[in-house]
Amino acid sequence: MTALTMSSSTPFRIIIVGGGIAGLAAAIALRKDSRQITILEQSRLSAEIGATISLQPNATRILEQSWGLTDLLNGSNGTVDHGFRIYNADGKMVNEIPLRSKTQYGADRIMWHREDLHAYLKKAATSIERDGQPAILRTSARVSRCDCEGGKVILESGEHLEADLVIGADGIHSALRTSILGREAHPKPTGSSAYRLMLPTAILNERAPQFSENINPEEPYTSMIMAHSCRLIMGPARGGSLYSIVGLVPDEQMNENSDEAQSWVTKGHPEKMLETFKDFPSWTKDALRNAESIGLWQLRDLDPLDKWHSGRAIIIGDAAHAMLPTQGQGASQTIEDAEALGTLFSHIIGRPSKDEVSSILEDVFKSRHERASLIQRFSREAAKPATERGSNVIKMHPDEFMDYNCTYRGVHDWEQRRSMSAITVGLKTTAVA
Ligand SMILES: Cc1cc2nc3c(=O)[nH]c(=O)nc-3n(C[C@H](O)[C@H](O)[C@H](O)COP(=O)(O)OP(=O)(O)OC[C@H]3O[C@@H](n4cnc5c(N)ncnc54)[C@H](O)[C@@H]3O)c2cc1C
Known part of the structure; x- marks a missing residue:
């Protein structure tokens, strides 16, 4: 691919709406010299949620190996998950499924306090110690809509900002989704x-x-x-x-x-x-x-959307494909989205034209949509009752979709495997169709 520049002296301006996991991951993936990344976050980011979150090997591999965050585990208070222990309703352990993620998938499944993972990603996106221009995080900046063709972001305060690329990482109740689709799509x-x-x-x-x-x-x-x-x-x-x-x-x-x-x-x-x-x-x-x-x-x-982008704008993460937490893939899918953006925009060194941006966003959509939609469906499947009614026998397997989910190695590898039809969904495909 050719390196594209409108003017190499002016930076490629990127606005990311939402400073959650998807927004911070996109900033990490897109960081480069001559790029000006601004993250607009509605909250003051002062009170994180008292809950844990896990990233699966498909995401931790991207963080550690593609983005070079080699201190991910130790620098963020993470805990490597050793496996699943399943108990029936009488409190008896009926199954133990060891996770050999490192040997099987080349990376660990890691659990965090949400606050710790968020703080770690925030630092990686905004720190001056990493390569590329650090992202600027603006809090108390609530976006109400976007003019996708013009790359204009309109804040609730009335302020207008302009960018070459706008990324809607504003979660399940996304405002950017409405601007991109031209209609409401309610979760x-x-x-x-x-x-x-x-x-x-x-x-x-x-x-x-x-x-x-x-x-x-x-x-x-x-x-x-x-x-x-x-x-x-x-x-x-x-x-x-x-x-x-x-x-x-x-x-x-x-x-x-x-x-x-x-x-x-x-x-x-x-x-x-x-x-x-x-x-x-x-x-x-x-x-x-x-x-x-x-x-x-x-x-x-969300039901799978038929569109994630319009003009200069795209939605990623929960804004594009909110899913049930039953497989712990919600945040991991946002990391995959961010990796696809980072990789497919990597050759852009100056300010891209609207057509160039639109064409790359279509490639991001094409490479991500089928997989994210399928994992949404897997997550619905995993939410079904764990036993027959009145029975204590557990028929649900938490590791059921692990191979499909966790063998992901970035957008280029995925596209290559897809073109060779080398991706198998596993025995349970029919159950989710
Ligand atoms: C109970 C539960 C448990 C879960 N457990 C896991 C798990 O173990 N593993 C996992 O991978 N996933 C899990 N998930 C899912 C996971 O939390 C989400 O998929 C993930 O956080 C999505 O990240 P996001 O950045 O897209 O959205 P969010 O985390 O919702 O972030 C969106 C950000 O955008 C900001 N924002 C919203 N609107 C605007 C606006 N108009 N202007 C500016 N800013 C805005 C918000 O303040 C927020 O900071 C769980 C979900 C639930 C409900």
């Missing part, structure tokens, strides 16, 4: 909600000792307690000093109204949560009872 309730709790391990050990006897909260495993339709998904963060619990519940079994729970800061009600999990083993309820703060989030996702 749909998926029929499930999630409680989120985070407890210091010392509190668990002291006040819920039976919990710690059954599940050692300092061990780096993802533990899942599966009833027919409710489940608890749990794991450590910050070297085992914190323990995270996510409780998935069908909306129809909620004892409180989750319809309004569309913000990361919506609170759940402790007694009502305990009522929902009343049939779970008593030692799990000991832990739930000791949570100081409970978040509640109604899980919504």
Whole structure:
């Protein structure tokens, strides 16, 4: 490909709307000399959410190997996940699935406190210590819309900004999505909600000792307690000093109204949560009872969109393909989007014309859409009841789609394998079709 320049003396101006994982990852991927990257974030980024997040090998490989973030694990308080431990509703461990991510996929599955991963990515995007011009992060900058053809971003304050490339990384309720599609595409309730709790391990050990006897909260495993339709998904963060619990519940079994729970800061009600999990083993309820703060989030996702870009603008991450958290791929897919942007724009050294930008954005869309859409469907599949009704036998396998998800090695490799028809979805393809 030829290096494209309108004028090599003026920088390539990039605006990223949203300073979450997708926005920061895009800034890291696109950082280069002669590029001026501005991230516009609506919040003040002062209060992160008390929850854990994991990145899968497909994403950690990009961070470590493609972007050279070799201190990812140690520099960010990450914890390598050693495997899944599956318990039935009687609290009996029925399966242990070791994760050999490094040997199998060349990179680890890593768990974090969201705050730690966010802080690490923010530093990598804005630090002067890395190659390329650092991104500028502007907080309290809420964008209301974008003129995609002209690359104009309009803030709620009335301020207008202009860029050669606009990236909408503004999450599930994206404003940029509406500008790009020319219509609203509302995320749909998926029929499930999630409680989120985070407890210091010392509190668990002291006040819920039976919990710690059954599940050692300092061990780096993802533990899942599966009833027919409710489940608890749990794991450590910050070297085992914190323990995270996510409780998935069908909306129809909620004892409180989750319809309004569309913000990361919506609170759940402790007694009502305990009522929902009343049939779970008593030692799990000991832990739930000791949570100081409970978040509640109604899980919504998007049907695959037929368009992610228009003119100079594109959406990525949850704005483009919000998915259920049942495979922990939401954030990892945003990293893949960012890698595709970074790679496919890598030959651009000056200011690109609108046609050049549009053509590359179409390549990003073509290379990412099929895979992200399929993983959205896998995630819906993984949310289905874990057992037959009235049975204790767990039929759900958390590692079911691992090979498809985790063998990703960046956009060029993917395109090459696709052209050779070398990608297999695995035995379960028919189940998600
Ligand atoms: C309960 C739960 C557990 C999860 N667990 C995992 C997990 O373990 N692993 C995983 O990979 N994924 C997980 N996910 C999904 C994951 O959190 C998301 O996929 C990921 O955070 C998406 O990142 P994003 O940057 O696209 O969106 P967001 O994280 O939502 O970030 C969007 C950013 O844009 C800002 N913004 C929004 N609108 C505007 C605007 N108009 N102007 C300026 N700024 C704006 C927001 O303030 C925010 O900072 C989970 C999700 C849930 C609900």
